[in-house]
Amino acid sequence: MSSEQIIFYILSFWFIASSLAMIFARNAAKAVLFLVLGFFSAASIWILLEAEFLAITLILVYVGAVMVLFLFVIKMLNIDKSTLRAKFAGYLPLGLIVALIIIAEMTLVLGGAQFGLEIMPSPERHGADYSNITVLAMQLYTTYVYPFELAAVLLLIAIIAAITLVRKKESTHKKQNVSEQVNVRAKDRVRLVTIASPSKEKK
Amino acid sequence: MVSLSDYLILSSIIFCIGLVGIFINRTNIITLLMCVELILVAVNTNFIAFSHFLGNEAGQIFVFFILTVAAAEVAIGLAILTLLFRVRGSINVDVTNSLKG
Incomplete structure (x- = not known):
């Protein structure tokens, strides 16, 4: 070994x-x-x-x-915690049977007869001058640059979706109502009033 | 030397453990998400093993993208979970039956 x-x-x-x-x-x-x-x-x-x-x-x-x-x-x-394990035992036998069957089948298919060292020999180890990051970067920024940019867009969508989902709808902070601001007219805001001056009242 | 079939059998065992986890944790959404993560890591191990034994780096690029998608999935899944807890007061799968699916 x-x-x-x-x-x-x-x-x-x-x-x-x-x-x-x-x-x-x-x-x-x-x-x-x-x-x-x-x-x-x-x-x-x-x-x-x-x-x-x-x-x-x-x-x-x-x-x-x-x-x-x-x-x-x-x-x-x-x-x-107590409610989370109510059906624990009920599905365990079924799950174990399914898993054991899958593992047995996979072992038959993927065993040494198909993927052993005789059929697929272990490759030579790379030397100390081999850089995995360089090799990956050469592939990523040339052949796969378009999927790489799509992945960036996907992460942006995930950020926006997560923030939009958990944001509280009834907000406690002050905010603008843009349509009210645009549609406002001068007579809604400014009211001219005549105030009697106190000097006239004395006379 | 470790052969390719050892890596493949290891990742299939991990895959099945994740599957059993989904079977037995049917009431807890957080553990379901973690089992999905376990399954994804098993699949990634497959990709990297083939990439190593075939001498082709495309498998490692694929794992890179799987990691990206899985991170996005976890972020949105946990956001939905938080929202569900806020609305229902529980993350039990049995409570979420309003769609009658």
Whole structure:
């Protein structure tokens, strides 16, 4: 057993164990933390596959932003834990049967006979001068520049949609009513009144 | 050496764990979203494994876009969740039956 295999099996064990702990966790905040552990294991496996940029992105974007967003929402909403697990046992046997069948089928299809080392040999490791970021950037800014810009537009739409959804409709702050401002006339605003002067009253 | 089938079987196991999570957590929308994240990470591992073994960087570009779309999905999903909690006072899936689907 080579050291690469030992590292792979340790990381896989942590990935599977933390995923199982995530789906069986009773507390949603604990589930998020187990998922963070799973993401770290996944990022390590990606580094084993020489995808360094994506591994760092997974940790920075997912653990740093998305999981913190999950934790933020969980802490913001006061969730009643007792009602969330009412139907827990009912669907577990069905889910386990479906999952075991899928895993058995996948193992048959993806096993060593089809994707083993004899059919698909492991490629040579890149040297120290190889830069994964350079290779990805060359592809991203030439061949895939149009999808890259579309992804930016998608993120902008997501920002606007999220803000529009959660903004309170009955606003507590002052705001302008533009149509009233445009349609206003002078006699609505200025009222001329004649005030009797006090000097005349004395006489 | 670790073969390609090891990576593929690992990601299929993770995929199935996410699927079981969706089965058993049918009442909690937050855990459902997290299970979808787990499934997406399994799929991304598939892409990166094939990208490594075939020597083609297009798979890693695809994972980049999947990460982007997943981040947008989580942002909008959690916004809808917050709105649902504000309107209904609960995020139980059983309560959200007003469309009679």
